[in-house]
Amino acid sequence: MDTRSLFALGELLGNRLQTSLETRTCYSIDATRKKFLPDAVAFPANADEVRRIVLLANEHRFPVVPRGAGTGFSGGSLPVHGGVVLSTERMDRILAIDAENLYAVVEPGVVTETLKEEVRKVGLFYPPDPASLKFSTLGGNIAECAGGMCAVKYGVTRDYVLALEAVLGTGELVRTGVVTMKGVAGYDLTRMLVGSEGTLGIITKATLKLVPLPESATTLLALFPGNRHSAAAVNAIVAARVTPSAMELMDRTAIDCVQATIPVELPEGTRSALLLEVDGPASSTAREADLLAEACRSSGALEVRRASDEKGRDELWKLRRSISPALRRVGAVKMNEDVVVPRSRLADMFDFLADLAARKRVTIVNFGHAGDGNVHVNIMISGADKDEYRRAEEAVEEVFRATVGMGGTITGEHGVGIVKSPYLEMEVGPMGISVMKRLKSCFDPNGILNPGKIFPEEEAAPA
Amino acid sequence: MDTRSLFALGELLGNRLQTSLETRTCYSIDATRKKFLPDAVAFPANADEVRRIVLLANEHRFPVVPRGAGTGFSGGSLPVHGGVVLSTERMDRILAIDAENLYAVVEPGVVTETLKEEVRKVGLFYPPDPASLKFSTLGGNIAECAGGMCAVKYGVTRDYVLALEAVLGTGELVRTGVVTMKGVAGYDLTRMLVGSEGTLGIITKATLKLVPLPESATTLLALFPGNRHSAAAVNAIVAARVTPSAMELMDRTAIDCVQATIPVELPEGTRSALLLEVDGPASSTAREADLLAEACRSSGALEVRRASDEKGRDELWKLRRSISPALRRVGAVKMNEDVVVPRSRLADMFDFLADLAARKRVTIVNFGHAGDGNVHVNIMISGADKDEYRRAEEAVEEVFRATVGMGGTITGEHGVGIVKSPYLEMEVGPMGISVMKRLKSCFDPNGILNPGKIFPEEEAAPA
Numbered sequence: 001m002d003t004r005s006l007f008a009l010g011e012l013l014g015n016r017l018q019t020s021l022e023t024r025t026c027y028s029i030d031a032t033r034k035k036f037l038p039d040a041v042a043f044p045a046n047a048d049e050v051r052r053i054v055l056l057a058n059e060h061r062f063p064v065v066p067r068g069a070g071t072g073f074s075g076g077s078l079p080v081h082g083g084v085v086l087s088t089e090r091m092d093r094i095l096a097i098d099a100e101n102l103y104a105v106v107e108p109g110v111v112t113e114t115l116k117e118e119v120r121k122v123g124l125f126y127p128p129d130p131a132s133l134k135f136s137t138l139g140g141n142i143a144e145c146a147g148g149m150c151a152v153k154y155g156v157t158r159d160y161v162l163a164l165e166a167v168l169g170t171g172e173l174v175r176t177g178v179v180t181m182k183g184v185a186g187y188d189l190t191r192m193l194v195g196s197e198g199t200l201g202i203i204t205k206a207t208l209k210l211v212p213l214p215e216s217a218t219t220l221l222a223l224f225p226g227n228r229h230s231a232a233a234v235n236a237i238v239a240a241r242v243t244p245s246a247m248e249l250m251d252r253t254a255i256d257c258v259q260a261t262i263p264v265e266l267p268e269g270t271r272s273a274l275l276l277e278v279d280g281p282a283s284s285t286a287r288e289a290d291l292l293a294e295a296c297r298s299s300g301a302l303e304v305r306r307a308s309d310e311k312g313r314d315e316l317w318k319l320r321r322s323i324s325p326a327l328r329r330v331g332a333v334k335m336n337e338d339v340v341v342p343r344s345r346l347a348d349m350f351d352f353l354a355d356l357a358a359r360k361r362v363t364i365v366n367f368g369h370a371g372d373g374n375v376h377v378n379i380m381i382s383g384a385d386k387d388e389y390r391r392a393e394e395a396v397e398e399v400f401r402a403t404v405g406m407g408g409t410i411t412g413e414h415g416v417g418i419v420k421s422p423y424l425e426m427e428v429g430p431m432g433i434s435v436m437k438r439l440k441s442c443f444d445p446n447g448i449l450n451p452g453k454i455f456p457e458e459e460a461a462p463a
Numbered sequence: 464m465d466t467r468s469l470f471a472l473g474e475l476l477g478n479r480l481q482t483s484l485e486t487r488t489c490y491s492i493d494a495t496r497k498k499f500l501p502d503a504v505a506f507p508a509n510a511d512e513v514r515r516i517v518l519l520a521n522e523h524r525f526p527v528v529p530r531g532a533g534t535g536f537s538g539g540s541l542p543v544h545g546g547v548v549l550s551t552e553r554m555d556r557i558l559a560i561d562a563e564n565l566y567a568v569v570e571p572g573v574v575t576e577t578l579k580e581e582v583r584k585v586g587l588f589y590p591p592d593p594a595s596l597k598f599s600t601l602g603g604n605i606a607e608c609a610g611g612m613c614a615v616k617y618g619v620t621r622d623y624v625l626a627l628e629a630v631l632g633t634g635e636l637v638r639t640g641v642v643t644m645k646g647v648a649g650y651d652l653t654r655m656l657v658g659s660e661g662t663l664g665i666i667t668k669a670t671l672k673l674v675p676l677p678e679s680a681t682t683l684l685a686l687f688p689g690n691r692h693s694a695a696a697v698n699a700i701v702a703a704r705v706t707p708s709a710m711e712l713m714d715r716t717a718i719d720c721v722q723a724t725i726p727v728e729l730p731e732g733t734r735s736a737l738l739l740e741v742d743g744p745a746s747s748t749a750r751e752a753d754l755l756a757e758a759c760r761s762s763g764a765l766e767v768r769r770a771s772d773e774k775g776r777d778e779l780w781k782l783r784r785s786i787s788p789a790l791r792r793v794g795a796v797k798m799n800e801d802v803v804v805p806r807s808r809l810a811d812m813f814d815f816l817a818d819l820a821a822r823k824r825v826t827i828v829n830f831g832h833a834g835d836g837n838v839h840v841n842i843m844i845s846g847a848d849k850d851e852y853r854r855a856e857e858a859v860e861e862v863f864r865a866t867v868g869m870g871g872t873i874t875g876e877h878g879v880g881i882v883k884s885p886y887l888e889m890e891v892g893p894m895g896i897s898v899m900k901r902l903k904s905c906f907d908p909n910g911i912l913n914p915g916k917i918f919p920e921e922e923a924a925p926a
Contacts (some may be wrong), residue, residue: 100698100807101836123704145647156645158654159622172894180803181835182619182875184608184658185883185890186917187899191621191654195647212704235563241586241675283746340643344563372644373564412645420648427648431635435906436650442901454649 001039001083005060009040009084012052016043016090027085030070030077031132032419033333038065038079043090047165047173047204053086054202055171057448065450066198068108068140071132073336074417076144076197080452086202088139094118095205102210103162103179108139108203112146115208125213127154130413131324139203145195147413152371153245153279156413158194160209166193166201169444179207192439197415198450200443214279217245218289219313221305222296224272227251231347233274233299234370238343240291246277247371251350253357254323254367261326264319267302274370275320277313323367330363333383335396336376341408343373352402353377360395362388374412400426416454424456464502464546468523472503472547475515479506479553490548493533493540494595495882496796501528501542506553510628510636510667516549517665518634520911528913529661531571531603534595536799537880539607539660543915549665551602557581558668565673566625566642571602571666575609578671587673590617593876594787602666608658610876615834616708616742619876621657623672629656629664632907642670655902660878661913663906677742680708681752682776684768685759687735690714692763694810696737697833699758701806705751709740710834714813716820717786717830724789727782730765737833738783740776786830793826796846798855799839800862804871806836815865816840823858825851837875863889879917887919 010017018024019040028037039062044050057064063083070077079085092109099122106115112133116126129148130136136146142164147156163177177183177190193201224230230249237244250258252271258264266273274296278288285308293304307313327334341349350366353375357364368375377399379392400410400423410427411420425433437455440447473480481487481504491500502525507513520527526546533540542548555572562585569578575596579589592611593599599609605627610619626640640646640653656664687693693712700707713721713736721727729736737759741751748771756767770776790797804812813829816838820827831838840862842855863873863886873890874883888896900918903910 098805098807100701101805102701145651147645151644155622158651159618168898172898174894174898175892176895178803178872179805179870180837180872180875181614182610182803182832182837183872184876184878185872185874186879186887186895187663187902188608188621188654188658189895189898191651192902195651200650212706215704238563238565241678243675281747281750283750284744287744287746340641340645342561342564342642344561369645374643374645407642409641409643409646409648411648412643413647415647416649424649429638431637432639432649432652435631435635435637435652438905439650439655439902442905443898 001062005056005062006040008056008060009042009053012056013042013044013049016045027067027087030075031073032075034075034078036078036080038085039082041085041087043087045090047167050086050202050204051167051171051173053084054167054169054448058171058446061446063451064448066143066202068137068143069111069135071136072140072144072417073338073414074411074419076415076417076453078418080418088137091204097122099124101179104208104210106138106206106208108137108206110138112136112138112141119210120213123213124210126160126208126210128157128160138206138208142194142203142206143196143198144415145413147374149246149248149369151369152247153243158191161190161194161206162209163207164190164193164203165205166203168201169446169449177207195415197417197453199440199453200449202449216282216285216308217277217279217313218285218306218308219316220276220289220292220296221316221319222274222276222301223267223270223303224274224301225269227272227350228347229300230272230274233296233301234343234346236295236299237292240295242278242288242291244276244292244371245279246275247369248275248320249346249368249370250320250323251366253365257330257365258319258322258326261329262322264322270302273319275317327365327378327380330365330380333381335379335381335392337396337399338374338376338412338414339399339403339408339410340372340374340412341403341406343370345406346370346373349375349402349406356395356398360391362392362395364395373408397423418453421454421456424454464525468519468525469503471519471523472505472516475519476505476507476512479508490530490550493538494536495538497538497541499541499543501548502545504548504550506550508553510630513549513665513667514630514634514636516547517630517632517911520547521634521909524909526914527911529606529665531600531606532574532598534599535603535607535880536801536877537874537882539878539880539916541881543881551600554667560585562587564642567671567673569601569669569671571600571669573601575599575601575604582673583676586676588676589623589671589673591620591623601669601671605657605666605669606659606661607878608876610837612709612711612832614832615710616706621654624653624657624669625672626670627653627656627666628668629666631664632909632912640670658878660880660916662903662916663912665912679745679748679771680740680742680776681748681769681771682779683739683752683755683759684779684782685737685739685764686730686733686766687737687764688732690735690813691810693735693737696759696762696764697806697809699762700755703754703758705741705754707739707755707834708742709738710832711738711783712809712831712833713783713786714829716828720793720828721782721785721789724792725785727785733765736782738780790828790841790843793828793843796844798842798844798859800859801837801839801875801877802862802866802871802873803835803837803875804866804869806833808869809833809836811869812838812865819858819861823854825855825858827858836871860886881916884917884919887917
């Protein structure tokens with residue numbers, strides 16, 4: 001960025017523009033651990049300032065990279081071509097919680113858990129639950145279409161976005177959608193913006209759907225001798241027509257990883273585990289939990305534990321919740337992929353991953369949201385060994401090919417960003433890329449917003 | 464259309480192109496009773512034929528107007544600028560019902576009820592239930608984003624579309640989305656196509672999400688002295704954190720209309736009625752029905768009837784189901800609007816409509832999906848009286864203004880088509896129209912697909 005651009009931005013924002021190396025460094029990383037230094041960091045206070053930043057960017061042609069809390073795993077908030085990181089952290093007000101019409105209106109910088117807690121106070125529930133919810137912001141969740149554990153029953157972020165206010169790449173401030181469940185007046189610009197990773201518009205306000213808070217929940221932990229058994233249990237649960245609110249599968253690799261660091265008492269021979277939860281009226285959760293337990297036992301569970309009180313449920317969640325902290329001790333670098341396969345292919349996917357780890361001589365730790373087929377594949381490497389790094393990269397590509405081959409998707413909830421952009425065409429084809437690029441140019445003709453994301457970058461022509 | 468175009472289409476389609484006046488007349492109308500004669504009607508057998516028709520249309524510049532069963536209320540399938548009506552009725556196969564992964568793959572011409580019945584046989588449920596479901600096709604439902612009565616609990620068509628195959632206005636055959644619940648690889652082209660009213664692409668295949676069939680249902684009919692009482696009951700139900708699978712409100716106008724033609728026994732002084740339904744596990748529906756009955760009684764219900772067996776439930780539905788047949792006897796022309804207001808404004812909306820009917824001296828019959836705030840406003844006119852027609856048109860515009868003023872939408876489930884295009888800007892603003900037009904040009908640069916819909920047509924310049 002040239003001095004003139006920085007000067008114009010400074011005029012607009014005053015001390016809400018930061019250019020010190022210290023601040024820029026803080027905003028140069030995200031959960032991918034990759035690093036790209038921005039030229040400046042802007043902290044707009046309202047939608048009009050966002051709009052004026054984007055107009056300036058169009059005039060001076062510098063990149064604007066919107067950022068929530070920087071917890072993303074695909075590099076969505078990294079300024080890969082420099083420019084201004086636009087942090088939404090000063091736009092962090094909950095503007096309304098309408099308990100009669102069941103929606104909330106928020107600014108983008110509200111932390112996900114803050115909204116969940118506030119609506120809980122009036123007996124309501126905002127379901128999306130990305131693992132980062134204590135830090136991540138709603139604006140970031142919407143931009144990436146964040147998922148989580150309860151998606152199998154409640155859906156993902158896109159299912160809760162009723163209306164948006166956003167500044168497009170052109171600088172236009174648009175309002176999309178309606179506050180009601182139904183609404184078909186013109187094209188669905190709301191869902192066009194959801195999951196567009198900050199490349200089409202910057203969200204400045206969102207109206208989110210709320211649902212009644214379930215009155216009770218029961219948790220089960222079922223321990224199996226292998227993945228084929230737990231996958232059979234998942235299918236038996238689906239066949240019993242019960243929809244759990246969580247259905248988490250832990251592979252042997254994940255269990256071993258936890259046991260090596262933060263051990264949990266498990267029956268001899270546990271090689272796979274299912275963490276299940278049902279919620280709703282107390283009368284139906286008890287009965288549904290019975291059906292789940294039966295499905296697990298008839299699929300060969302070694303043991304099924306069960307709890308309905310908060311303390312007991314916390315205890316059962318321990319194994320699942322310990323995976324991430326345990327993983328940090330296995331390798332310095334974690335390549336964290338979030339592929340999704342049709343649920344019936346889960347066991348095949350886990351078999352493939354075991355074989356792949358052996359062939360590529362890398363540690364792969366697998367767990368996932370079995371209810372929706374979403375597998376978190378964590379390739380753990382030291383980071384120092386170049387050959388290991390190459391083998392890990394090859395493994396990632398093989399995972400994506402296998403996923404697409406099984407009719408799945410290369411990203412269920414993290415987004416494409418820079419991490420998956422080389423593989424996007426594998427899934428959507430050259431025509432899909434071409435249509436998406438045309439869409440991009442109609443929202444952001446000058447390529448101001450979050451350049452270098454989603455689409456594979458063309459190699460620079462040799463001079 | 465010129466002879467060369469018709470000849471080229473005939474070469475491609477053989478007897479799957481019809482140009483007789485009789486066939487063209489059959490395909491010149493829809494549920495709006497407006498009439499526009501196409502130049503020809505095409506009955507493609509597969510996606511490749513659809514693609515080749517659109518390529519020819521781009522070459523010869525004739526309009527292609529996709530059509531399901533022609534049950535739409537907004538004129539979406541009318542060839543207002545002539546050209547070819549493309550009927551999907553020969554693409555009517557259910558290609559797969561995957562009971563393990565809970566989805567179905569269908570061609571666009573499958574009748575909605577056919578799919579509902581087929582999946583019911585394996586214990587599954589495809590929830591969207593537009594009133595036309597015995598005739599309307601899934602392709603048409605997707606193009607219009609059809610709603611229905613169970614939207615309050617289950618959502619609308621868009622919530623069930625996982626993946627699409629479609630021919631864009633450019634002639635490109637694209638595949639969008641994935642068969643899994645989660646998937647964020649690139650922009651959400653699937654939801655861009657849903658509700659786009661055949662103006663961006665022609666759907667040639669759809670993957671639809673299925674859910675477990677609820678094991679039981681209980682129906683209640685609550686009769687009230689006025690709309691303020693039934694609206695209070697709706698709010699009490701929401702406050703009780705129960706989500707019924709149907710919550711239908713009938714205004715005095717609708718009740719009188721039924722009583723005048725197909726009378727149902729009602730308590731003296733009934734001026735408003737709520738038809739409620741809860742579904743799910745038998746244990747919870749019984750308890751939820753108790754809560755609903757209590758909410759109705761404490762809001763002043765004159766009587767609450769209840770049934771859980773099929774015969775008894777059918778009996779309770781009679782009042783609601785008789786509205787449409789009864790309406791046909793009131794006036795020759797029905798202007799059927801489908802506005803939505805936030806649920807808390809329902810009583811205000813009904814008051815406004817009563818006042819409007821008196822001021823404009825027209826009969827307005829109102830009923831609706833109270834759970835989601837969707838009100839069907841039926842302005843009944845003889846059709847012969849020009850002044851009455853003018854007053855009715857003025858009333859329609861007032862209804863839309865009031866709706867937008869209450870924070871609602873001018874169309875909840877019928878779409879914009881030609882009927883609401885003059886009013887779209889009232890809701891989305893000039894900037895919304897401008898963004899949507901840019902989107903249109905990127906999917907259909909030559910304006911081949913369904914011209915004259917959604918966007919207000921510019922007046923022809925005087926010669």
